[in-house]
């Protein structure tokens with residue numbers, strides 16, 4: 001391929017609208033262009049990367065017995081009504097009508113349509129297990145599309161669905177996919193970590209996310225640095241061992257104290273001269289299952305996903321000032337569990353251990369001191385409600401957890417019988433008994449993986465592509481296109497590499513050498529070959545993008561040297 005004939009519209013200026021590095025570099029290096037918010041065109045270079053990632057995905061899924069299909073993007077509302085998701089999916093679902101006024105949506109995910117497909121053709125247990133996948137555009141009207149390809153409204157996903165006879169079969173399929181994902185992201189040359197993820201209040205029991213580690217990632221993960229332990233989870237799911245107070249005090253009698261205008265934990269601790277660990281925060285939530293008060297220690301944050309799981313609520317929102325006033329009889333900042341009626345109390349494990357704590361008194365400008373859980377108030381439920389922080393003890397081995405940021409590139413999920421039950425997907429077992437199919441689903445954000453690779457692999461000059469997914473492995477640059485000897489040697493190097501099956505681009509543009517070198521670094525080809533001053537002696541320079549290491553070699557040695565680099 002010749003750069004003079006290829007569309008690589010690199011920019012001199014850094015695009016101002018881009019907030020994260022992958023977005024900036026992909027625009028600047030001529031990989032993508034924006035069409036509308038969260039909607040992008042992939043230019044030739046990005047398309048080459050995409051095909052390489054897809055190819056790795058296909059090879060690894062096929063190796064595990066996956067079969068590729070292509071499901072419709074345009075999906076009839078009836079199927080979504082059957083599964084019950086037409087109403088709960090909310091504004092993220094792109095909905096539209098056909099000319100007859102019938103409702104459709106653009107697929108944000110494909111459980112419904114594939115369940116219907118398999119339902120039509122599955123008869124016997126002999127047809128199971130089944131692993132079906134596709135690689136295709138997905139549509140989600142995200143509340144905040146941002147960060148370029150990382151969070152789009154139209155993006156490319158690989159989604160695979162597994163169909164098994166029972167839980168044991170699902171376990172086998174799940175493990176196969178787990179292994180496939182490990183192999184896919186390793187082969188892409190990415191540093192990643194599978195972590196436990198929350199599977200939500202409905203259906204599924206087990207889920208993992210695959211995180212590409214990058215400082216700018218939206219996702220926060222907590223992991224145990226002790227390798228033999230290996231505990232790792234995303235922040236929504238992460239657990240920590242509950243810490244008991246070191247000194248157990250004698251319970252003292254309940255006491256009302258005036259706390260004029262003191263609402264926050266900081267204000268109360270300063271005013272009463274106590275630590276935040278002595279305080280209990282009472283947080284009121286309105287949910288589809290009624291009102292809840294969640295109690296966590298003053299130095300802790302509440303994990304709303306855990307509260308959702310503890311209560312079984314699907315929708316959950318912090319109560320507004322009016323509701324707080326109505327329920328507690330006091331303005332925001334003075335809620336407490338003592339004498340609180342009409343709400344269910346859910347108490348964090350650590351709060352249940354506390355002695356002589358401070359809580360709001362459900363009246364303006366007052367708190368209680370020496371509150372004793374169980375004595376001064378009774379509670380409906382004890383649960384783990386804490387948002388885990390770096391340094392909290394690992395739930396398995398007690399060592400302090402470490403946190404890291406990452407980009408979620410994939411998720412695997414045991415669905416169980418959620419969809420087969422809702423949509424009547426059954427098979428006949430060997431005794432002729434009708435049984436529900438047990439399902440799993442497994443997604444990879446393909447365009448997000450492309451961007452995550454850039455988030456993780458770049459420097460101040462540009463992208464540094466992992467070899468396996470680079471748009472071209474080598475760029476060959478004649479330094480001066482008016483120098484016949486240089487041009488000829490560059491042409492020879494290019495032909496030799498191309499004939500050896502290496503992905504190579506010849507930068508034959510009549511640009512200044514500085515421009516071509518800058519572009520080569522910006523685009524991020526793993527290797528650069530230059531034909532310059534030493535061309536007269538048949539020598540070219542081979543430079544490694546990642547390390548900056550260079551060496552001179554005869555053009556005849558080039559193919560060997562590149563092969564050695566690729567195998568290293």
Ligand code: ATP
Pocket residue numbers: 109140142149150151152153155157408409410411443444445446447448449
């Ligand atoms: P997120 O929590 O980031 O919104 P999700 O959990 O809703 O993602 P899944 O339904 O698990 O996403 O989709 C599978 C994969 O598709 C994700 O792991 C991610 O890599 C990718 N993905 C999801 N939403 C987007 C998006 N808006 N843009 C690009 N990729 C996405």
Ligand code: MG
Pocket residue numbers: 209408410411
């Ligand atoms: Mg996910």
